[in-house]
Amino acid sequence: MFEASPLVRRKLRQETLAKWIFAGMAASMILPLLLILIYLIGKAWPSLSPSFLFSVPTRGMRDGGVWPAFIGTIYLVGMSLAVSAPIGVLAAVYLNEYARDNWLNRLINLAVINLAGVPSIVHALFGLGAFVYAARFGYSIISASLTLAIMTMPVIIASTREALASVPLSFREACWNVGATRWQTIRAVVLPNSISGILTGVILQVSRAAGETAPIMFTGVVFFKAIPPGKIFPYGLHEQCMALSMHLFTLSTQVPDVKESIPFATAVVLLGSVLLVNATAIALRVRLRSRKKW
Amino acid sequence: MQVTLPAKPVEQTLLVRRAKRPNWSVLIERALEVFIRLCGVSAVLFVLAIFFFVFKEALPVLTNPKFSLSQFLFSDQWYPTSEVNKRYGVLAMIAGTFSVTVLAMLIAVPFGLGAAVYLSEFCGARAKETLKVVIELLAAIPSVVWGFIGLTVLSRLIVKYTGAAVGVNVLNGGIILALMSVPIIVSIGEDALKAVPDAYREAGIALGATRWQLIWRVLFPAARNGLLAAVLLGVGRAVGETMAVLMATGHAVHIPHSFLDSVRTLTANIAAELGEAPAHSEHYQVLFLMGVLLFIITFLVNLCADLVVRGVRRK
Numbered sequence: 293m294f295e296a297s298p299l300v301r302r303k304l305r306q307e308t309l310a311k312w313i314f315a316g317m318a319a320s321m322i323l324p325l326l327l328i329l330i331y332l333i334g335k336a337w338p339s340l341s342p343s344f345l346f347s348v349p350t351r352g353m354r355d356g357g358v359w360p361a362f363i364g365t366i367y368l369v370g371m372s373l374a375v376s377a378p379i380g381v382l383a384a385v386y387l388n389e390y391a392r393d394n395w396l397n398r399l400i401n402l403a404v405i406n407l408a409g410v411p412s413i414v415h416a417l418f419g420l421g422a423f424v425y426a427a428r429f430g431y432s433i434i435s436a437s438l439t440l441a442i443m444t445m446p447v448i449i450a451s452t453r454e455a456l457a458s459v460p461l462s463f464r465e466a467c468w469n470v471g472a473t474r475w476q477t478i479r480a481v482v483l484p485n486s487i488s489g490i491l492t493g494v495i496l497q498v499s500r501a502a503g504e505t506a507p508i509m510f511t512g513v514v515f516f517k518a519i520p521p522g523k524i525f526p527y528g529l530h531e532q533c534m535a536l537s538m539h540l541f542t543l544s545t546q547v548p549d550v551k552e553s554i555p556f557a558t559a560v561v562l563l564g565s566v567l568l569v570n571a572t573a574i575a576l577r578v579r580l581r582s583r584k585k586w
Numbered sequence: 587m588q589v590t591l592p593a594k595p596v597e598q599t600l601l602v603r604r605a606k607r608p609n610w611s612v613l614i615e616r617a618l619e620v621f622i623r624l625c626g627v628s629a630v631l632f633v634l635a636i637f638f639f640v641f642k643e644a645l646p647v648l649t650n651p652k653f654s655l656s657q658f659l660f661s662d663q664w665y666p667t668s669e670v671n672k673r674y675g676v677l678a679m680i681a682g683t684f685s686v687t688v689l690a691m692l693i694a695v696p697f698g699l700g701a702a703v704y705l706s707e708f709c710g711a712r713a714k715e716t717l718k719v720v721i722e723l724l725a726a727i728p729s730v731v732w733g734f735i736g737l738t739v740l741s742r743l744i745v746k747y748t749g750a751a752v753g754v755n756v757l758n759g760g761i762i763l764a765l766m767s768v769p770i771i772v773s774i775g776e777d778a779l780k781a782v783p784d785a786y787r788e789a790g791i792a793l794g795a796t797r798w799q800l801i802w803r804v805l806f807p808a809a810r811n812g813l814l815a816a817v818l819l820g821v822g823r824a825v826g827e828t829m830a831v832l833m834a835t836g837h838a839v840h841i842p843h844s845f846l847d848s849v850r851t852l853t854a855n856i857a858a859e860l861g862e863a864p865a866h867s868e869h870y871q872v873l874f875l876m877g878v879l880l881f882i883i884t885f886l887v888n889l890c891a892d893l894v895v896r897g898v899r900r901k
Contacts, residue, residue: 409819
């Protein structure tokens with residue numbers, strides 16, 4: 293039979309070695325995620341319960357739950373979504389369906405990349421200068437969620453573009469050839485065929501907006517705000533509110549003698565909601581891919 | 587042979603009729619298309635607005651005769667609240683940002699590119715899906731949670747294993763930032779490797795190259811621009827990160843001499859002091875000027891990444 297020469301054997305050894313080294317590097321990505329999750333949940337365990345989510349902080353935030361912060365985050369995310377989702381989706385429609393490959397398109401692309409790349413604290417400065425002072429919204433939910441909206445818009449633009457680009461050109465051509473205009477084609481063919489992809493982008497925007505701290509901490513989110521218990525809509529839009537991310541920051545850096553499990557439980561609630569939202573997006577994408585007809 | 591031309595234009599002989607839509611529907615469509623165009627341009631407007639508003643708030647200090655821009659950039663004396671002699675030098679913060687970013691990249695680039703190589707060259711479809719999900723989840727962890735991990739978990743580990751006096755320092759921030767910027771390096775890097783034509787790989791294997799040689803000698807050179815863009819975007823992410831470094835790097839304004847020194851970055855400084863600075867005071871304006879500086883840095887980094895990627899596509 294063929295005996296592997298020493299040279300071939302060395303090559304094979306190198307091959308396996310390379311494979312394992314790179315596999316190790318990839319695995320080193322899974323490890324931190326798992327460790328973080330296990331450690332956080334373990335530390336938070338004494339405080340984790342449904343009542344932690346639904347009760348208000350007590351004893352100067354050293355005890356109690358996170359309800360006002362949780363509902364505040366929902367407010368901020370919902371409002372920012374209401375602004376950024378329509379503009380972001382339409383911007384992507386423009387970029388993918390209308391724009392020609394010219395300087396304007398390049399400029400818009402560069403702007404989208406930059407909007408995603410501008411540091412979150414610069415977004416905060418912008419929100420402070422533009423919404424709080426120039427537009428006179430004051431420190432309020434409106435200012436904070438508008439800042440969030442502009443900051444997270446690139447997420448929606450990028451994923452919507454991808455979803456629109458995955459609709460084959462032949463679908464559009466077929467529609468144009470029966471006499472439909474550009475917009476009719478978009479409405480009747482392009483959007484229905486990419487709606488799941490667009491939804492994924494919107495969901496990702498939710499998770500991104502829920503986790504941001506810097507842009508909201510100077511535009512409308514406060515350390516602590518007492519809300520009447522049991523009220524479903526405790527905040528007015530011109531008021532300030534609490535938010536989970538800010539709550540975690542405050543608890544871990546500003547409040548002395550806090551019970552150890554409380555900040556960990558807050559981190560778990562924040563991380564859990566964000567990862568849950570992301571998992572939804574991933575599940576949606578997987579389902580979409582399995583159902584794809586083209 | 588003579589061609590006989592029809593006496594009337596074709597439209598009239600063949601009864602061709604175009605379906606007419608009501609005027610209002612055409613008008614609505616026009617209006618909608620204008621709106622879509624407007625949304626498309628909105629990203630440009632937002633970027634301009636960000637620069638405008640941040641710059642507008644910073645402008646008074648630039649025209650202030652007592653303020654010198656060279657002192658701002660090249661002095662490490664940061665005493666914004668001093669009664670007698672206010673000094674605004676951000677060099678120590680620039681050094682802080684630089685040190686944390688460099689350390690983060692030293693960790694994240696090998697691991698990120700290694701993982702990208704594994705994803706695109708070695709693993710099967712199943713493992714690839716799983717890894718991509720993990721990377722996506724890693725990217726989704728909010729920066730404040732990363733900061734919290736740095737503050738509570740990593741700092742204890744650092745104190746325990748390195749004997750440093752404080753656990754929140756360059757090393758802590760670097761590791762946290764590395765974990766935060768690895769996902770973007772992996773996903774962009776994998777795209778770049780995927781864009782290398784299979785013919786290159788086949789040619790390499792046909793010549794008897796090992797996978798190792800194939801990766802070093804063929805794939806990396808061929809995907810050079812894309813990989814560079816991946817690294818640049820990682821740098822952009824690390825420079826701009828705020829909450830995580832605010833919590834994980836300690837809070838000392840001085841130029842670091844070792845990995846175990848505490849530092850303060852540009853972003854963290856704005857986040858820490860904006861709340862205390864009285865609105866429209868000099869201190870406040872200097873913080874906005876730091877924002878302008880950050881904007882320019884990240885703009886240049888992203889512009890470079892974009893140009894590099896564009897270079898790839900043209901090829």
